[in-house]
Amino acid sequence: MKAMYEKIKDEKNTKARLGKIHTNYGTFDTPMFMPVGTRATVKGLTKEELKEVKSGFILANTYHLWLRPGSKIIEKAGGLHAFMNYDGPILTDSGGYQVFSLAKNKEKDIVEEGVHFKSHIDGSALLLTPEKSIQIQNELDSDIAMSFDECPPASASYEYLKQSVERTLRWAKRGKAVHSNPKQALFGIVQGGAYKDLRKFSAEETVKLDFDGYSIGGVANDGESKEEMYQAIEYSIPYLPEDKVRYLMGVGEPIDLIEGVIRGVDIFDCVLPTRIARHGHAFTKHGRCNLHNAKWKEDFTPLEEDCDCYTCKNYTKAYLRHLITTKETLGGRLLSIHNIRFLIRLTEEIREAIKTDTLLAYRDSFLAKYKSQK
């Protein structure tokens, strides 16, 4: 069964849409946020905790699982779901992003066949190709597989990005040709940096290959400004079919979720909620809260009074600060639970706002509050 996008609703003045994705593990509403579970685990959280924050899809990473424990072992276990005992849908990233950053000499290591790079674990020389990436993802048996793309920084030159877009198209075609898991959807990826014509070209040509969904890649990976990122979305969306999922890769700042949805994005994933959690930060409606700050020493109130997450229902900021400053692992876990729930709750509110045609007003009031403490 493939992921499918149904039922669209356009709001006045925005491209925001409500949708549903049907999977073997249930039906999920969009817009949605996917927590990242790179190595077959959303760092620190059990499956029960994932359920409690109401996460649907989670993201796992082809590159990392290929190296350890290896896709054959996961296949033997009965696939990724059985292996990690997660009974929700899983999207696997192709490994393109990791491999690109691991390729030392971009010109020499990134070739038509694929990407040469060294394992970050033992330094051994490896080659990842579009075919290999798809084959691994087939074996992992995720619900959505991603095409293997080249993911250059937005700051790359026009010439480089142009060639990169063309190569990504050839790689997408090669990957699709070997895709052999009938239960698994396959998405294409739009590249092209901040250039209007490249985004248009990349989107149109990728759509011609007919994927189950489309993602916008190459954003939020190079210190680009928010405006540039929003532009990249606007340059890509018009050429993507209305009845297919649109997935913005790697984006997860609260305001970016809202701005993305306004521009027509359905799905997001991001390491931010779990990463900043491990470094002692929490999302709140008033901005990010740094639990390292001394001002929380004697604050015996929860992170957010009106948050329904396990952390907010049970623990105070003073306690969380104590866990973070003493580097107790529970601190990162509790903040991860809160941060993921925060973003998922945000998508719930966004969906509500779309239903009532008040998304732009929601954005403005969110921004007013969020900035007030920054």
Next chain:
RNA sequence: GCGGAAUUGGUGAAGUGGUUAACACGCCGGAUUGUGGCUCCGGUAUGCAUGGGUUCGAUCCCCAUAUUUCGCC
């Protein structure tokens, strides 16, 4: 009681007779967007036990005092 050694920020400590007292930890901030998980970037001693002295100048030399520590009786 006698003799020796030591005394530098919150901590462990480097160091020099002469502009901004190294480094580490801690502390205080900040960063982090398809995760090469325990990371990165800033800030943090108006003062070198106390009191005298030598010197153009002392944290660094001398004397005394205090404290700590080791050895001997």
